Amino acid sequence: MTLAFLLFWAGYTVLFSWLLTDFTLTPLNALIGFGSFLISFGLGVVTVFIPYVFYGRFGDKDRTLDPKAHRFIGLILPLIIRILRLKVHVSGQENIPKGHFIMLGNHQSYYEIVVIKHLIEHPMIFMAKRPVFGWPVIGHWAKLIGNVPIDKLADRSAAEAIIKGIKQYKRGAIVTIFPEGKRSFSNSMNPMKPGAFKLATKPKAPILPFTIHNFHKTWKGWPFKRNHVHIHFHEVIKPKFYEDMNTVELAKHVQTMIERQIEHYEST
Secondary structure, three states: OHHHHHHHHHHHHHHHHHHHHOOOOOHHHHHHHHHHHHHHHHHHHHHHHHHHHHHOOOOOOOOOOOHHHHHHHHHHHHHHHHHOOEEEEEEOHHHOOOOOOEEEEOOOOOHHHHHHHHHOOOOEEEEEEHHHHHOOOHHHHHHHOOOEEEOOOOOOHHHHHHHHHHHHHHHOOEEEEOOOOOOOOOOOOOOOOHHHHHHHHOOOOOEEEEEEEOHHHOOOOOOOOOEEEEEEEOOOEOHHHHOOOOHHHHHHHHHHHHHHHHHHHHHO
């Protein structure tokens, strides 16, 4: 998909430059050529999204467990990561278990979602904020592959969203939630909401905690600077470990794990 984007970008640039400047080298034509280069970038992005618009309009309307649908989404993710100019450093991938489980971690921006989805092969969905489902193309696919809309973790409607998330887990999907309830926009964490952990404790699911670092700097210096971001997958927390803990204790335990990993990143 990245190669297709580059070909479209180059093709549009050459086409517009030929139509508007006839490749004659003058200061004005050079400026027009640069404008064509920038406009072609946007057109290239739009063009590679066209198959997603049409593919998602046909067939089953619920593709939560359809590997083909998730792989199709996966094709576009490396391109998005490249466009964002992120250098992703991953550790702890050996801790990712087979099968399905509940994933949870800290939340700094929307862009860690792209990276996490790219790294997990098994059909995986998110407990995502409701406005995301209204976005062009992305919103449709968010519904199609089973992502669950959630308003606020402290809101009463969150209980209904948690129940839907549990149902998706029981169907066989990996379900990811951000227990802070909102983005921190920094490497400091907001307190984790204990209620979010019911997504795992109710069905007695294995928990895979993860730590993300520096994702809040995604747009800093873009496109001239390439930002380094980190994600670490911790050891799985099995149901037997937390069976005697309440969700408040479990939330504190996981938050401590993540904050220690953030401290490690900050000190290196």
